Amino acid sequence: MDLTELERLLSAYKRGELETDDAATQIKNLHYEDIGYARVDHARATRQGFPEVVFGAGKTRAQLVGIVERLVQRSPNVLVTHTDEGAFGEVRNVATDAEWHATARLIRIQRDRTELGVGTIAVVTAGTSDIPIAEEAALTAEAMGNRVQRIWDVGVAGIHRVLAERALLQGARVIIVAAGMEGALPSVVGGLVSVPVVAVPTSIGYGASFGGIAALLGMLNSCSSNVTVVNIDNGFGAGFVASLINRKWEPKGTQTV
Numbered sequence: 001m002d003l004t005e006l007e008r009l010l011s012a013y014k015r016g017e018l019e020t021d022d023a024a025t026q027i028k029n030l031h032y033e034d035i036g037y038a039r040v041d042h043a044r045a046t047r048q049g050f051p052e053v054v055f056g057a058g059k060t061r062a063q064l065v066g067i068v069e070r071l072v073q074r075s076p077n078v079l080v081t082h083t084d085e086g087a088f089g090e091v092r093n094v095a096t097d098a099e100w101h102a103t104a105r106l107i108r109i110q111r112d113r114t115e116l117g118v119g120t121i122a123v124v125t126a127g128t129s130d131i132p133i134a135e136e137a138a139l140t141a142e143a144m145g146n147r148v149q150r151i152w153d154v155g156v157a158g159i160h161r162v163l164a165e166r167a168l169l170q171g172a173r174v175i176i177v178a179a180g181m182e183g184a185l186p187s188v189v190g191g192l193v194s195v196p197v198v199a200v201p202t203s204i205g206y207g208a209s210f211g212g213i214a215a216l217l218g219m220l221n222s223c224s225s226n227v228t229v230v231n232i233d234n235g236f237g238a239g240f241v242a243s244l245i246n247r248k249w250e251p252k253g254t255q256t257v
Helices: 003-014 020-028 044-048 061-074 085-091 128-143 166-170 185-190 207-220 235-246
Strands: 077-081 099-101 106-110 120-125 147-151 174-179 197-201 227-229
Touching (some): 061 077, 061 085, 061 106, 077 128, 120 166, 120 235, 128 147, 128 197, 147 166, 174 185, 174 235, 185 197, 185 207, 185 227, 197 207, 207 227
Parallel strands (some): 120 147, 174 197
Antiparallel strands (some): 077 106, 099 106
16 A cells, blocks of 8 residues: 555545545555456555556457556556557547557556666667567666667677677666577677676567577576576566666665555
């Protein structure tokens, strides 16, 4: 529970600005708000460092808009992943400052641009076809308060390309690497730097890549000890965990329950 929000509600009730029923409803909704088809988790930012992110696939536009409408009332930054431009048009009705990012198929509302990271997060792709997944990671990291450096198309088939970016890579605090095919690039990058490398296997490749499984297995078997791996095509997950690694941290004087 967000104790700051609870204190605000109790103060408003004490001043007579909230009726008893309204105060009780809002306090109940501090944990989550049940809107029938979804339980919107308003406490996610307090627990995990960023508000609940909406996975757009499989939701009707009405459901998606309903969830976003509740989230933007409490959270300055909201993401909707795996969605389409039609859904974006509907979201604009409840959040006129929403942005559509076609490459990543992502809607972003970013009202708070406070820098929260220690350093830069570099987002790297092996090929141009990996950009949609990498861009999802980059947009997520930016929404979570990070400076992001994009480095596209530096795969191992022309290894001189990634070596030419060594200075940028070594200046990053965390690196995300998206690669399909055999998934070799994270190991190469990991061998060049002394920071965490978050590897994202993509479903790009020919038949024997098995929709990203070959890249996933290659990354899981990396001999570079600083490489860790998220799921196939999970750019959002890579951006999220990289952001938490990069985040400035200070002990909080309040507790959450």
